[in-house]
Amino acid sequence: MTMLKTLAPYEVKSRDAVENYKGKQLLYVNWERHRMFSRPFVLALPPETLFSVIIDQYMTDCFSYHPDWKQIDWNTVVWQNGNTPFTPDRNKSLKENGIGHKDLIRFRTPGLDGIAGTGY
Amino acid sequence: MDKVFPQTTYEGIKIHDWDKWEDPFRLTMDAYWKYQAEKERKLYAILDGFNQNNGHLSVTDARYINVLKLFLGSTPPLELMAARGFSMMGRQMNGAGPRVACQMQAVDEYRHFQTQIHSISNYNKYYNGMDEFAHQQSRMWYLSDGKSFFDDAITAGPFEFMVAIGFAFEYVLTNILFVPFISGAAYNGDMAAMTVGFSAQSDEARHMTLGLECIKFMLEQDPDNLPIVQRWIDKWTWRGTRKLASVGMMMDYMLPKRIMSFKEAWEMYVEENGGALFKDLARYGITIPKCFGQTIEEKEHVTHQSWIGFYMKPQATPFHTWIPTPDEMDWLSEKYPNTFDKYYRPVLEHLDAQEKAGNRFDNKTAPMNCQVCVSTMKFNEPGDPMEMCFRESIYQGEKFHTCSDHCKEIFDNEPEKYIQTFISSHQVLQGNCEPDGTDVNAADFKPGQNMLDYWKLDKRALGDFNGSEDQKNFAAWREQATKN
Numbered sequence: 001m002t003m004l005k006t007l008a009p010y011e012v013k014s015r016d017a018v019e020n021y022k023g024k025q026l027l028y029v030n031w032e033r034h035r036m037f038s039r040p041f042v043l044a045l046p047p048e049t050l051f052s053v054i055i056d057q058y059m060t061d062c063f064s065y066h067p068d069w070k071q072i073d074w075n076t077v078v079w080q081n082g083n084t085p086f087t088p089d090r091n092k093s094l095k096e097n098g099i100g101h102k103d104l105i106r107f108r109t110p111g112l113d114g115i116a117g118t119g120y
Numbered sequence: 121m122d123k124v125f126p127q128t129t130y131e132g133i134k135i136h137d138w139d140k141w142e143d144p145f146r147l148t149m150d151a152y153w154k155y156q157a158e159k160e161r162k163l164y165a166i167l168d169g170f171n172q173n174n175g176h177l178s179v180t181d182a183r184y185i186n187v188l189k190l191f192l193g194s195t196p197p198l199e200l201m202a203a204r205g206f207s208m209m210g211r212q213m214n215g216a217g218p219r220v221a222c223q224m225q226a227v228d229e230y231r232h233f234q235t236q237i238h239s240i241s242n243y244n245k246y247y248n249g250m251d252e253f254a255h256q257q258s259r260m261w262y263l264s265d266g267k268s269f270f271d272d273a274i275t276a277g278p279f280e281f282m283v284a285i286g287f288a289f290e291y292v293l294t295n296i297l298f299v300p301f302i303s304g305a306a307y308n309g310d311m312a313a314m315t316v317g318f319s320a321q322s323d324e325a326r327h328m329t330l331g332l333e334c335i336k337f338m339l340e341q342d343p344d345n346l347p348i349v350q351r352w353i354d355k356w357t358w359r360g361t362r363k364l365a366s367v368g369m370m371m372d373y374m375l376p377k378r379i380m381s382f383k384e385a386w387e388m389y390v391e392e393n394g395g396a397l398f399k400d401l402a403r404y405g406i407t408i409p410k411c412f413g414q415t416i417e418e419k420e421h422v423t424h425q426s427w428i429g430f431y432m433k434p435q436a437t438p439f440h441t442w443i444p445t446p447d448e449m450d451w452l453s454e455k456y457p458n459t460f461d462k463y464y465r466p467v468l469e470h471l472d473a474q475e476k477a478g479n480r481f482d483n484k485t486a487p488m489n490c491q492v493c494v495s496t497m498k499f500n501e502p503g504d505p506m507e508m509c510f511r512e513s514i515y516q517g518e519k520f521h522t523c524s525d526h527c528k529e530i531f532d533n534e535p536e537k538y539i540q541t542f543i544s545s546h547q548v549l550q551g552n553c554e555p556d557g558t559d560v561n562a563a564d565f566k567p568g569q570n571m572l573d574y575w576k577l578d579k580r581a582l583g584d585f586n587g588s589e590d591q592k593n594f595a596a597w598r599e600q601a602t603k604n
Binding site for chain 1: 126127130131132277351425428429432462463464466467470471481483484485486487488489496497498500505506507508510512515516518519520521533534535536537539540541542543545546547549550567
């Protein structure tokens with residue numbers, strides 16, 4: 001229940017509504033316990049984009065700077081969409097993986113906790 | 121009267137007798153002009169002397185100048201917003217006391233905006249990255265938090281604005297902005313910025329009293345005002361806290377000669393002084409802001425988290441960043457015994473080694489931001505410094521992400537406001553952040569390819585401090601000034 005008070009009727013639209021992205025949707029990605037990257041990054045991609053592209057292109061471009069990246073055993077990676085655990089299929093699209101506009105993909109790499117185990 | 125002053129009733133604040141407003145200063149406009157003119161004369165005499173004697177070469181080292189660049193982008197534009205806000209309050213309030221006080225404060229804020237720019241303009245003749253601060257203010261990713269803070273306040277009603285700026289910012293938090301800035305300038309040999317700070321601080325005392333008077337006035341007028349005022353205090357103390365993370369970063373990482381740590385400043389100005397203030401207000405039923413506990417936990421983390429966030433973007437700020445020297449890291453270990461060595465030193469040393477090996481960190485990705493405070497999502501989960509904190513709300517079927525329980529609560533209370541937030545990286549992806557003349561409908565258009573032009577970022581101002589033109593010029597000019 002909004003607590004907003006106004007002098008007149010006040011109707012506004014979301015500045016980031018999905019229709020503002022011309023067929024694309026926003027996706028955030030965060031590598032848990034690797035805070036050297038400071039915050040998740042954001043992409044705008046068509047929902048048909050294969051999940052493998054996220055890993056092989058966007059995540060690799062960003063995260064391979066970290067010495068832990070090469071150590072990742074992809075069979076043990078734990079994925080979440082927001083706070084919900086899920087298992088993405090590399091060969092399926094964002095949409096087929098149930099990933100919607102402004103979803104936050106978080107992945108955890110057990111045993112790899114950043115530089116000297118600090119979470120960074 | 122309600123038709124002439126509609127703003128003073130729609131927020132739900134009940135005022136029965138405007139004559140009960142006590143003006144703690146009883147300053148006439150005539151006396152005001154006289155005092156302020158005298159301050160200006162003294163200030164500009166010092167600025168002229170500093171500039172004519174090449175005062176810029178007397179600062180500790182050239183890294184200090186980056187403090188001024190950060191300050192110039194983030195603070196004077198907000199002083200101007202405060203001037204606009206208090207001009208509006210001078211019109212919206214229906215009582216002679218608050219109208220005159222708001223009008224004076226509006227003029228003060230305009231003065232601060234001008235004098236800050238004037239004092240830094242001399243540095244602009246010699247160093248890179250200062251000339252486009254006005255263009256950058258509404259466009260750069262890292263300035264969005266401050267812009268959002270004032271946009272939120274100024275689009276609220278007059279009483280919320282007074283709590284936001286007059287009370288939470290000016291009273292509870294202003295010392296943490298101005299005292300470290302003034303002392304930092306003095307410690308680092310910048311007499312120009314120091315004098316501007318002192319000149320402004322003498323006005324701040326009046327501003328603080330106005331903010332406090334407004335709180336007391338609302339609480340004394342009607343008991344129904346208490347829950348509204350309390351919610352605003354909770355909201356704005358938190359929004360101010362988030363805004364000040366970058367000030368703390370300046371204290372801990374950017375001042376070559378440090379005055380005190382952000383943690384120490386927080387303890388002195390917010391926990392002790394702020395705590396005492398809230399004790400005084402307890403008789404009206406006001407309780408300490410909800411976020412207080414979280415700010416105490418975060419004081420040992422936010423500056424380190426902020427500096428890493430800026431360090432990794434060497435191509436996206438008009439100021440330089442660097443890794444602290446070994447003795448500066450030792451200072452941080454001493455000041456942050458619970459956190460620095462455990463969480464932050466190893467990554468800074470790793471990044472230092474990478475830079476020395478020619479592989480300096482440059483994270484080219486665009487950030488995720490909090491929908492309310494517009495900070496990048498870089499803060500830790502309370503109680504667990506290794507985990508990131510994420511909160512989300514759903515409004516009209518759309519997800520909105522926030523950085524903390526407090527920002528989430530602010531969003532959930534007034535979602536209509538925050539669904540309009542300008543998040544720079546999202547706007548880039550919509551194609552709304554392009555230099556003039558870009559054809560966003562062209563077949564080969566890709567958004568975000570020309571950000572430096574869109575931001576008007578001077579290439580000489582980018583990158584690590586090591587190897588920068590500022591570093592070289594400062595060393596060469598100081599050598600000329602001190603050797604044959």
